[in-house]
Amino acid sequence: MNVFDIIGPVMIGPSSSHTAGAVRIGRVVNKLCDGQDPVKADITLSGSFAETGRGHGTDRAILAGIMGFHSYSPEIKDALNIARDRGINYSFVNEDIRGAHPNTAKICFRTADGKNGEIMGSSIGGGNIIVSSVNGMKVEFNGNSNTILIMHMDKPGVIANVTNMMHWQYEDLNISNFRLSRQEKGGEAIMTIETDNLPPESLIEDIRRINQVTNAILIRRL
């Protein structure tokens, strides 16, 4: 924690958890779109997000984040109209997601090139978030560090190939957190790697070339 976590963040009101945090959950989707425009977003609001979200602009905030705006962007207030103008087909439903944190949103999205994805994230106070699943697989990252998501097949040696390559070709890069999650043995899996410093774009290209890796995405510090 530093002094700007207390005197800050600069944000659009009214609520650090229901507005600023909601923007940041949306921003994770924007990063996952990987440069493509989002064209569809179906958003499920759970718990307190569902109960008091509309009055806090949680819906606008999530859409603003999906479109790439920041928690300090004045566009948040007009995000519903901006999304409509950009031709984004969006919907909101309230539904209790069992076992989820009180401020949780699930977002199913589609990009202009036809890729589908889904994330679940929670706003845990003061604008901080935790992303708990990506494409149905459990993850856990907060966006405060640079995070690399690596989708791959669950085969022996993939993790070693990734971390060895990171160590030998990018030796200054220090991994601060690592997590693996898979749907089933031998099936789709996801590695979450957080790093202390910002990894260069070429690293992502290098990871994508590794055998059994289906995709890699860098989520820069939110």
Add this chain to the structure above:
Amino acid sequence: MKYESIQELVDEACKNNEKISTVVLRDQAKSMEVTELELFEKMELDFEVMKSSVLDGVKKDLKSMSGLTGGEGFLMKEYADKGDPLCGSFLAGAMSRALSVAGCNAAMGKIVAAPTAGSCGIIPGCLISMCEDRGIPEKDVVMSLFTAGAFGMVIAARASIAGAEGGCQAECGSASAMAAAALVELMGGTPEQCADASALAIASELGLVCDPVGGLVEIPCIKRNATGVMLAFSCADMVLAGIRSKIPADECLDAMREVGDEMPRSCKETAKGGLAATPTARKLIKGVSIQNPSDSEQLLKGSI
């Protein structure tokens, strides 16, 4: 520094006879690996946003998202400028700034969370007034934000700054304590006096519940920002008059944490207790229409 005790801040500052803000700026620059100048300039930007949020929020026709609040900053400013406020035009002006910033927040304007969005009016209300109405140089006022921030870091580590965890004492109480410490430093008080002022503010809001009507950061949050300003000034003045806090600041924070832990869930930002559960609150929420007709039903179903 670990920012786990107010006494640590006081001791560090007293070691070389420095202000708390000086010690904090140096320490934070070191731990964030940037120069002191860069850090100071970043804080200057925050202060600029605080000032613009006063201007955005003082507009006459300002309305909150729900339509339940708006225009409080404007009314208070008119009264401060033209009337004969009981507490004097300086304090009335400070209250009007706090109301404006909190109103700006409720209308989805741009603010600085300090420490939270719900309590964002208290520190600007106090410090912008010191700058604009008492002629304290802006550079000093920006520096005092490092003192306020350091006190906030200790409060977050030792107690809480989230209404959902500790009630309103954790939000408006924390903001008043942070502001009181900064005010004392600006008036030339000692680091120990800064600590005492924060202790008095924490002690005064101990047990305050977080009971937003309909779960919205509007009623009573906006007005608690104005009373929070008054609390900060009165605690600062008591200390500058030579009055001490009998209970040390760190012990006040420990008490705040315990009180927050024991506070019923209904009084911790769930909109199920306190003012939020009054008959009038229920009636007000029924009339709220934020976006489409089904919203008010959802609000009603969800929060009461």
